[in-house]
Amino acid sequence: MNRTTVYATTSAVALPEQSAAPARERCGGGPAPVVRDLRDRSGRSPHALLFGPRDVVVVTGLPGSGKSTLMSRAVRGVRVDSQDTRDRWEARAPRLLPYAVYRPLVRLAHFAGLRRALRQGEGVVVHDCGTQAWVRDWLAREARRRGGALHLLLLDVTPRTALEGQRERGRGVSRYAFLRHRTAAARLIRSVERGDLPTGVTSALLLDRPAADTLTRITFTT
Template structure:
């Protein structure tokens, strides 16, 4: 199916358990081909099959908004420098948890000559503490994810189930060269070793999502390239 999105269109994503329905709005972009055995797995499971929507290669003619359920959790993932923080600052009017925001707050308090590596563990602790507080609130939350720590997604999937919502992925498919340029533009990067580790993890996740195989506990995924991310103006929650 190939559908050209009208300007200003918003996708509403609904993901629920057996007593409810899982769906995207009608006309939701390019549906990935059905995977072998998908119908069998769906028939044998009480949980609905994961939903993947590919909004790449639309030349900017993609939705301006993504709406999720009121208790859902949304993870924005991609390479360092791919534009995750920029997208979240522009498009998330509600609660967003971004490790970069936590680091910026700590950087402002620390002596300028103090290496970040010395207080990095404290920044991470503060970030996860903030995430835990946000999850206790019960409302929808958008979370920045570097892609290398699968345990964070597992934690979020469990939290989403407990609160009666679902976990969703927004995957930024931005190449390594563009991500490195993004790091230079923001004046802050990661080491070569760390970037290679992120790149391998991001490639594995992208290949898996493209085949319709989402991480355990994840109900849906949206694939974005840079043009699709650039036109996205709202990531929000219904209710």
């Protein structure tokens, strides 16, 4: 299988689409923020992404866009997914107890686990819906403290596709929450397309569903 390793480049802020990308594209490591657009490649996109040993990678996108699926399938190393935390709490909670009752505890447990993972100093992949800028600010500070960099993987899918993903997993968010996520995700994608990355972010990769499905490995150098 053709496994193309992608690093984040340092040569440009936004790179034009290329019909034949180099076998090895540099992803991370320099001060200039970079955008890699892997959308609309009809599956001819990298099979693997390789980041620095102390980097932090945030996977973001709409609820139902496939963040957890991508992470569970492709991440080789430490991953912190809020969905995993929720699943563990739901397995222990009384059956009739609504999730809204213990959701604050799930959030606290998720951030506590994330903090522990960051303190270990290894590369880590984090699930994020993209609505909380303070989380990215915190992760950027932690990445710098560790001597690494913060990278974004943005799953750009249509709202319809995301809603179908929620139905497939049998779990959704309220209409209000989905609209809030949709607004925040669209704003972030437009900003990244302009090459205007959030403060502290070194690189961003835009993925559509075929590009996400093509990925089989997200890992870190040693």
